[in-house]
Amino acid sequence: RAKKQGRNQVCFFEGEMQIQFSQRYQTEIQLRQSLEEGLFELYYQPVVNPHDGHFSGFEALIRWNYEGAVRSPAEFIPVAEESGLILEMGRWVIEHALAQLARWNDRHGHPLRMAINLSAMQLKDVGLTSFIQRHLEVHNIDPYLVDFELTETALLDECSQNVQTIQNLADMGCHIALDDFGTGYSSISYLRKFPIDVVKVDKSLMPGKDQSHKELSLLRGLISMIQSLELDIVIEGIETEEHECLCKEFNVDRAQGFYYYRPLPARDIESRLFR
Numbered sequence: 366r367a368k369k370q371g372r373n374q375v376c377f378f379e380g381e382m383q384i385q386f387s388q389r390y391q392t393e394i395q396l397r398q399s400l401e402e403g404l405f406e407l408y409y410q411p412v413v414n415p416h417d418g419h420f421s422g423f424e425a426l427i428r429w430n431y432e433g434a435v436r437s438p439a440e441f442i443p444v445a446e447e448s449g450l451i452l453e454m455g456r457w458v459i460e461h462a463l464a465q466l467a468r469w470n471d472r473h474g475h476p477l478r479m480a481i482n483l484s485a486m487q488l489k490d491v492g493l494t495s496f497i498q499r500h501l502e503v504h505n506i507d508p509y510l511v512d513f514e515l516t517e518t519a520l521l522d523e524c525s526q527n528v529q530t531i532q533n534l535a536d537m538g539c540h541i542a543l544d545d546f547g548t549g550y551s552s553i554s555y556l557r558k559f560p561i562d563v564v565k566v567d568k569s570l571m572p573g574k575d576q577s578h579k580e581l582s583l584l585r586g587l588i589s590m591i592q593s594l595e596l597d598i599v600i601e602g603i604e605t606e607e608h609e610c611l612c613k614e615f616n617v618d619r620a621q622g623f624y625y626y627r628p629l630p631a632r633d634i635e636s637r638l639f640r
């Protein structure tokens with residue numbers, strides 16, 4: 366009987382998997398088409414200096430305008446990664462974020478920065494460096510105004526091409542940021558092994574309403590460690606005035622969060638920030 370049940374179990378999972386597989390495949394087709402039809406859009410979240418409230422740049426965050434809804438990256442980036450479509454999508458992001466930065470910097474008094482997220486798989490793209498170089502040149506952008514954000518997972522795979530791409534971007538003068546710091550292993554070895562300039566402290570480390578003394582000590586310790594390594598810090602997930610106060614106390618001058626601005630379409634950035 367056990368055997369029979371085991372068999373049924375297997376069949377059940379196979380059925381589930383088949384459905385999941387075909388849903389993934391559907392999504393993949395929709396993503397491919399959407400890329401051709403121009404249904405992706407970049408939203409921009411301003412990066413703010415907590416001390417004076419001024420913004421110094423943006424993070425580009427992709428959105429998918431599909432069937433009347435704005436879909437968030439969590440819904441489709443994994444599929445794009447699994448299918449390899451992330452290479453093309455990622456280049457689209459780079460191209461558009463850089464073009465936007467150039468337009469805004471033409472209008473704005475002092476130079477603004479742009480942060481662009483990269484997937485692990487994009488590091489394996491041998492043509493990525495020259496693609497970025499070309500677009501920086503086309504728009505006459507100073508490379509140091511651009512931050513490429515990588516998560517620990519991207520750094521986990523230390524194959525030579527990945528290391529090479531990161532080194533190339535750093536050699537070009539772009540900044541490399543370690544994203545979501547504090548969520549994974551947060552191995553300090555990454556900070557030594559790779560040419561990292563910026564650490565983005567993950568929003569999950571921001572204390573909640575019932576903040577414990579431990580939480581706060583952990584955050585304080587992480588930040589002072591990053592500062593003692595002379596790396597730049599961006600704190601994510603600023604949602605309250607208390608969070609802003611912490612940034613000031615830690616002497617952090619780059620912060621992002623709903624307290625300041627949500628990620629916004631380009632035209633909303635222009636109407637709200639470039640009045």
Ligand code: C2E
Pocket residue numbers: 410425426427437438439442455458482483484514544545568601602603604621622623624628
């Ligand atoms: P991330 O790079 O860590 O981006 C920060 C995420 O936190 C964004 O979510 C942003 O909307 C959200 N956020 C900002 N401020 C706050 C806040 O105060 N509170 C809370 N709760 N959340 C806040 P989003 O836009 O949904 O993006 C999720 C993730 O998707 C990003 O995390 C990034 O890993 C990935 N992603 C987004 N755009 C791209 C892209 O163009 N390429 C790649 N490869 N990944 C991307």
Ligand code: MG
Pocket residue numbers: 424482514544
């Ligand atoms: Mg990011």
Ligand code: MG
Pocket residue numbers: 544545565567568601
């Ligand atoms: Mg992050």
Ligand code: MG
Pocket residue numbers: 545
């Ligand atoms: Mg994240």
